[in-house]
Amino acid sequence: MISPREAVEQAIFIAVGAGSLTRDRAQVIVDDLVRRGQMTDEEGHITVDGLMARVRASGESQGIVGKIEGGLHGLLREMGIAQRDDIADVDQRIAELEHRIRLLEETSGAVPAPPGGHDAPAG
Template sequence: MRDWMKKGLAASMGLAVISKERMEKILRDMVKRGEMTPSASKELLEKLIVRGEQEQEQLDQYLRGRMNKLLKEMNISTHEDIQDLKQQIHLLEERLTRLETKYGTPPQEDPDQGS
């Protein structure tokens, strides 16, 4: 699945670069033909880049949401799930330490003895 994601992201980035290069060429040609001023060309390109970045962010958000949904459907733990569990363990360890301090530490079992 990671390979598929990497290929998809690389393709989208490649398309973005090609699109930017193609748009720059089109705008340069329009300036050469006198259909657009250089400043108007630059302004339009900047607007298109901003719009492209906004659309890329929307796509990223959609993909993150979709991936999270797929991970949940597949019952795979996310980084957030693991962090939550680590926090719970930390809180339980603190609570256990307080209880051991208050009531004394119980004798440790020898792990080599077995049951």
């Protein structure tokens, strides 16, 4: 059977996540439990130390998470779903093209397009 301290460790570990758990974050959570009388100072220190040992040991699991994320990104690409970086690249290219068009219009004396690069609707 698992001790109450181990149960608290597991709950914190699961709630916060191994990848994002820092000593400060763990300490804040444990300090709150100590303040509420749910564990002693000594139990709190042991809990934080235990959590940090688990985080260090989870380096392998972070590699697994990275592989999962990489697989997910690949799947999204295969499905043709644009990612944030793809959209930012397209936005940048559009802005550059709009700038080049304005420069060409200025040098040729043509009437510049309205801001935003879209022609006004015929009305």
